[in-house]
Amino acid sequence: MSVQLPQGVEILAPLTPEFESILSADALAFVAKLHRKFEGTRRELLARRLLRQAELDAGRLPDFLPETAAVRAGNWQIAPLPADLLDRRVEITGPVERKMMINALNSGAKSFMADFEDSNCPSWENQISGQINVRDAYRKSIAFTSPEGKQYALNDTIATLILRPRGWHLMEKHVKVDGEIVSGALFDFALSFFHNIHYLVGEGRATYYYLPKMESHLEARLWNDVFVFAQNELSVPQGTIKATVLIETILAAFEMDEILYELREHSSGLNAGRWDYIFSCIKKFKNNKDFCLANRGAITMTVPFMRAYALLLLKTCHKRQAPAIGGMAALIPIKNDPVANEKALGGVKADKDRDAGDGYDGGWVAHPGLVPVAMEAFSAVLGDAPNQIGKQRDDVVVKASDLLNFQPEAPITEAGMKLNIDVGIQYLGSWISGNGCVPIHNLMEDAATAEISRAQIWQWIRSPKGVLDDGRKVTQELFAAFHAEVVADLKAKLGSRWTRQYEDAARMFAELTSSDDFVEFLTLPGYDYID
Ligand SMILES: CC(=O)SCCNC(=O)CCNC(=O)[C@H](O)C(C)(C)COP(=O)(O)OP(=O)(O)OC[C@H]1O[C@@H](n2cnc3c(N)ncnc32)[C@H](O)[C@@H]1OP(=O)(O)O
Numbered sequence: 054m055s056v057q058l059p060q061g062v063e064i065l066a067p068l069t070p071e072f073e074s075i076l077s078a079d080a081l082a083f084v085a086k087l088h089r090k091f092e093g094t095r096r097e098l099l100a101r102r103l104l105r106q107a108e109l110d111a112g113r114l115p116d117f118l119p120e121t122a123a124v125r126a127g128n129w130q131i132a133p134l135p136a137d138l139l140d141r142r143v144e145i146t147g148p149v150e151r152k153m154m155i156n157a158l159n160s161g162a163k164s165f166m167a168d169f170e171d172s173n174c175p176s177w178e179n180q181i182s183g184q185i186n187v188r189d190a191y192r193k194s195i196a197f198t199s200p201e202g203k204q205y206a207l208n209d210t211i212a213t214l215i216l217r218p219r220g221w222h223l224m225e226k227h228v229k230v231d232g233e234i235v236s237g238a239l240f241d242f243a244l245s246f247f248h249n250i251h252y253l254v255g256e257g258r259a260t261y262y263y264l265p266k267m268e269s270h271l272e273a274r275l276w277n278d279v280f281v282f283a284q285n286e287l288s289v290p291q292g293t294i295k296a297t298v299l300i301e302t303i304l305a306a307f308e309m310d311e312i313l314y315e316l317r318e319h320s321s322g323l324n325a326g327r328w329d330y331i332f333s334c335i336k337k338f339k340n341n342k343d344f345c346l347a348n349r350g351a352i353t354m355t356v357p358f359m360r361a362y363a364l365l366l367l368k369t370c371h372k373r374q375a376p377a378i379g380g381m382a383a384l385i386p387i388k389n390d391p392v393a394n395e396k397a398l399g400g401v402k403a404d405k406d407r408d409a410g411d412g413y414d415g416g417w418v419a420h421p422g423l424v425p426v427a428m429e430a431f432s433a434v435l436g437d438a439p440n441q442i443g444k445q446r447d448d449v450v451v452k453a454s455d456l457l458n459f460q461p462e463a464p465i466t467e468a469g470m471k472l473n474i475d476v477g478i479q480y481l482g483s484w485i486s487g488n489g490c491v492p493i494h495n496l497m498e499d500a501a502t503a504e505i506s507r508a509q510i511w512q513w514i515r516s517p518k519g520v521l522d523d524g525r526k527v528t529q530e531l532f533a534a535f536h537a538e539v540v541a542d543l544k545a546k547l548g549s550r551w552t553r554q555y556e557d558a559a560r561m562f563a564e565l566t567s568s569d570d571f572v573e574f575l576t577l578p579g580y581d582y583i584d
Pocket residue numbers: 145146147148152153154156157168171172328329381385386418419420421490491492496497498499501502
């Protein structure tokens with residue numbers, strides 16, 4: 054290692070010369086500064102999550118906060134948006150893999166969320182090469198030659214880059230400061246900001262983030278404090294950073310105004326992160342005997358609690374002159390089956406038509422082949438206007454009870470349960486092998502969608518309402534029998550692709566489901582399996 058490590062910093066992973074360009078002494082000193090200043094608060098906020106969970110377990114339902122009523126009633130707006138964030142009618146997302154980043158930037162989408170989170174397996178290799186790719190993408194020098202010799206380079210017109218760091222709960226185990234492992238969120242933010250902000254400001258540009266999985270406005274305040282500190286430290290104007298918050302936990306849904314308010318100088322709106330949102334509902338109410346959701350496939354954006362959440366997000370954003378960005382339909386193009394492909398594209402179109410018609414300013418797609426359908430849906434409503442932030446939804450009235458109206462409860466079926474096991478094992482097997490986003494049964498699966506699959510089974514086993522449509526109660530024994538069947542089927546189907554990683558995944562899935570202690574995120578034990 055030729056890097057002179059700053060005092061107190063340790064790196065517990067191999068460094069190639071290219072990696073050293075990211076893990077420079079100055080960059081690591083910046084990581085260490087953020088760690089020393091903010092790690093204590095991060096831990097307090099995570100501890101607070103556990104206290105909130107205990108309150109929920111004791112039967113105290115969430116509600117809009119009395120102590121922040123003045124924020125909700127106040128007449129304030131977020132700071133004006135930069136020009137390149139005004140039109141976000143189609144946003145493509147994807148992991149920070151080099152070829153995919155080029156394809157995403159060239160896809161015709163208005164923006165591209167480069168993802169260190171749900172769609173990324175956070176191996177050391179992926180994290181640091183992801184930072185290299187981000188650096189090269191900002192400088193428009195990113196290029197790639199595939200093993201087959203296909204050349205990739207950027208078009209003249211590309212999507213605006215937005216970066217999603219890991220959530221507050223994840224760690225970067227390969228870097229220690231003063232003997233403590235650093236936060237993945239701070240690590241991803243610090244390196245991307247340190248290496249690129251002066252270049253971007255020099256070009257008259259700014260830097261944009263997506264902030265995942267927050268559970269309260271205090272967690273948003275922490276991000277805002279990090280931004281203020283980082284901008285001061287690197288002597289760039291306040292407000293150079295803009296961040297869109299994913300509302301993807303049930304508790305954050307009760308604090309949307311407050312989250313926008315905390316970040317108002319740095320806000321670029323909210324996004325409806327539907328998959329983690331469903332997961333969060335299951336996680337937070339898993340011990341409530343009245344709560345039990347139907348098969349994953351039945352929980353669509355039009356069921357009552359999802360509709361209430363989507364409309365409240367839209368209304369809240371536009372009241373504050375903030376963009377409301379829709380989430381991801383998990384449908385993806387289907388090769389070699391034109392009929393099924395048409396159906397998938399039609400599903401995405403319907404999803405975007407609904408969001409655009411409601412008043413959303415844009416929406417996510419998972420694949421370049423979906424950009425045209427999403428563009429068509431939003432452009433049909435927006436026309437030449439960059440967005441519809443001016444469209445106020447005063448007609449929308451969402452009460453706490455609407456957000457908590459958890460229907461449907463049926464059907465729960467043997468097929469639905471086996472599909473959850475199948476998807477969970479296949480996804481974990483891929484994740485442990487280094488790939489955080491995969492097509493399974495013609496749907497995009499990532500950490501958020503897989504969480505739903507494993508959390509549902511855990512809850513069905515323990516809920517009195519966890520009963521199959523044929524009358525059988527979901528139990529540990531039933532799960533064990535289905536698990537064995539699914540593993541046998543997958544082994545037969547995958548053949549030599551059933552590797553040690555899939556064996557680990559099958560065991561891990563069984564452990565996660567059998568343990569009475571609900572594991573907060575599957576990526577936490579999963580992280581032990583990757584380098
Ligand atoms: C819940 C949430 O957090 S949603 C956000 C996180 N999820 C995502 O970002 C989804 C990202 N999407 C993907 O990873 C992929 O589209 C998958 C895994 C769903 C499907 O992957 P594949 O089946 O390999 O796609 P497919 O074979 O059709 O790819 C065709 C081409 O499109 C490219 N491509 C596919 N998806 C993307 C994408 N999201 N961004 C950029 N390029 C992409 C492929 O790299 C490939 O390029 P090539 O022809 O140059 O080799």
